[in-house]
Amino acid sequence: MSDKYPLEGLHAVVTGGGSGIGAAIAQALIADGARVTLMGRRIDKLKEQRDRLNVDGGPSVELQVCDVGDEASVRDAFAAAARAAGPVDLLINNAGQVETAPLGKTSLETWQRLLNVNLTGSFLCSREVLPAMTExxxxxxxxxxxxxxxxxxxxxxxxxxxxxxxxxxxxALALETARKGVTVNAVCPGYTETDIVADAIDTIVAKTGRTAEAARAELAAVNPQGRLIDPAEVAAAVTWLARRESASITGQAIAVAGGEVM
Known part of the structure; x- marks a missing residue:
């Protein structure tokens, strides 16, 4: 480890690493010296991102296709990642999905799918890396x-x-691991410049007839700073939490949202 590369020697897995916040996090982790494995469901997006991230002389970027909501897929992907790049030191549970609908028009299939990707995925991936981390x-x-x-x-x-x-x-997991050298934290971005927000803008336009500019302004207005969050700002919070010297920070929910939540 060096001051210039505070994550040198560490292996990080970023789920949903093919675009948006996940891609920005991977870039920041690499800049701090970590070896990175990108996980996602689409190998083409992962390969495109690897081409952007691989820099001569920098840490290598590994790829693993993974459906975070599928237990067998998670088990196989993390085993392969450990074989390729060593035990996982840093896990960034970033994979996520959102769909909009009033509750009365939300099907059980949609409800279960969103819980599976956004919540069960974090559970399965965390469970996969914890034994080696605590050891x-x-x-x-x-x-x-x-x-x-x-x-x-x-x-x-x-x-x-x-x-x-x-x-x-x-x-809950932060308390379980508090004396085992493992920290568990959450970062909570507000509306961020990602494909998810682009889709939200398209939905607002389609349902209200407003212009894309007006829809974008409506989302930005939720932030007291009057803007959308840059993915790099989320990545900066993540890399700070990932550092060795952040050992006393655990169980926290850090809002990256311009003051939207205080």
Missing amino acids: RRFGRIVNVASTAALKGYAYVAAYCAAKHGVLGLTR
Whole structure:
């Protein structure tokens, strides 16, 4: 480890690493010296991201196809990642999905799918890495939740329920591992410049007839700073929590939201 590369020698897994916040987190982890494995369901997106991240002389980027909501897929992907790049020191549970609908029009299939991706995925991935982390008495788990873990939003009940669950999981696991050298925290971004927000803007336009600019401004107005969050800002919070010197920070939900939640 060096001052320039505080995560040197550590292996990080980033789920949902093919785009958006996950891609920004991977880039920040690599800049701090970590070896990174990107996980996601689409190998084409993962390969595109690896091409952007692989820099001459920098740490290698490994890829593993993984459906975080499927127990067997998670088990196989993490076993392969450990064989390729060593035991997992840092787990970033970033994979997520959102769909909008009033509760009365939310099907059970949609409800279960969103809980599976957003909540069960964090559980399965965390469970997979914990034994080795606790044996080595070092590990960092960072769950990318949302301000939806801290408050409610209309028309995304399943997403809010899942993200509230992620925060509960974070706090419970932080207590379980408090004396084992492992920290577990959540970062809770507000509306961020990602494909999810782009889809939300498209939905607002389709349902209200407003322009894309007006829809974007409506989302930005939720943030007291009057803007959308940059994925790099979320990544900076994650890398700070991942560092060795952040050992006393656990069980926290850190809002990256310009003051939306206080």
